[in-house]
Amino acid sequence: MRIDIITIFPDMFSAVLDESIVKRGQQKGRVKIFVHDLRRYSLDKHHKVDDRPFGGGSGMLLQAEPIFRAVEAVKKKIKGMARVILLCPQGKSFNQAYAKKLSKCGNLIFICGHYEGVDERVRQYLADEEISIGDYVLTGGELPAMVLVDSIVRLIPGVLGDKNSLNFESFEGNLLEYPQYSRPAKFRKWPVPDVLVSGAHNKISAWRKSEALKRTRQRRPDLLKK
Ligand SMILES: C[S@@+](CC[C@H](N)C(=O)[O-])C[C@H]1O[C@@H](n2cnc3c(N)ncnc32)[C@H](O)[C@@H]1O
Structure with a gap:
C-alpha cells in the first residue's frame, strides 16, 4: 500500500x-x-x-x-x-x-x-x-x-506481529474487548479473576465472551443493535 x-x-x-x-x-x-x-x-x-x-x-x-x-x-x-x-x-x-x-x-x-x-x-x-x-x-x-x-x-496484513490480536479487539464483531490483566496476580488488594489463573482455556474463553458482551451492553449498547 x-x-x-x-x-x-x-x-x-x-x-x-x-x-x-x-x-x-x-x-x-x-x-x-x-x-x-x-x-x-x-x-x-x-x-x-x-x-x-x-x-x-x-x-x-x-x-x-x-x-x-x-x-x-x-x-x-x-x-x-x-x-x-x-x-x-x-x-x-x-x-x-x-x-x-x-x-x-x-x-x-x-x-x-x-x-x-x-x-x-x-x-x-x-x-x-x-x-x-x-x-x-x-x-x-x-x-x-x-x-x-x-x-x-496496523490492519495491513503482516504489519502486526501477532495477527490474532486483530481478531479480539474492540469493535470486532460489534463487541468491545473483554477486560485484561497482567502480572502480578494480586496487585495491592485487587486480585485477578480466578478463572484467568485457572489454566482452563474453555472457561477462560467463555468468561471473555460474556465479559465482552456485558461491557458492550453497559458502554455501547448501540453496537449490539448492529
Ligand atoms: C479549522 S478546520 C476548518 C473548519 C471549517 N471552517 C468548518 O467549520 O467546517 C481546518 C481543517 O482542519 C481539518 N479538520 C478539523 N477538524 C476535523 C475533523 N473533526 N475531522 C477531520 N478533519 C478535521 C480539516 O482538514 C479542515 O479543513
Whole structure:
C-alpha cells in the first residue's frame, strides 16, 4: 500500500511515521508513506497557498490551485488508481469498519486542510470522499490524517506481529474487548479473576465472551443493535 499526505506542516508527521507499528509497517515494506509540502506546489513566488474567502468572513482558505497541482503530481508517480481523501469535520464519520475498508486500498492520498478549510472546488472536483474523525473542530487535517494512517496501517496484513490480536479487539464483531490483566496476580488488594489463573482455556474463553458482551451492553449498547 502507498499513502501520500499533502500538508502545509510536513514536520508534524515524523512523530507518528517514525515510531512504533507505523514505522515497522514501513520497514517491513508493507506500506510506503510520503509527506508532501503543499507550498512546493504553489505558483506564488513566496510559496503562498492561502487566500481570503470571497464574500468576506474571518480567516483564510487553502487555495484550490496548489492542492490540485499536488494531487496531480502525486497521481503521476503512482501506479494504478488512488483514492483522494479530504480530511474534513463535515465528512463521513471514521470508525474501525472504515479503517478496514481503507486498509484494502492500494493507494490513498490525504489532503490536510488548515485555517478556515479549503476552497470548495477541492471538495467538489478533486476529493473522492471526505472523512471526519469526530464532531469537533481541529486546527488542521494533520492530526486526523495521522489517526487514519495509524488505524489503517496496523490492519495491513503482516504489519502486526501477532495477527490474532486483530481478531479480539474492540469493535470486532460489534463487541468491545473483554477486560485484561497482567502480572502480578494480586496487585495491592485487587486480585485477578480466578478463572484467568485457572489454566482452563474453555472457561477462560467463555468468561471473555460474556465479559465482552456485558461491557458492550453497559458502554455501547448501540453496537449490539448492529
Ligand atoms: C479549522 S478546520 C476548518 C473548519 C471549517 N471552517 C468548518 O467549520 O467546517 C481546518 C481543517 O482542519 C481539518 N479538520 C478539523 N477538524 C476535523 C475533523 N473533526 N475531522 C477531520 N478533519 C478535521 C480539516 O482538514 C479542515 O479543513
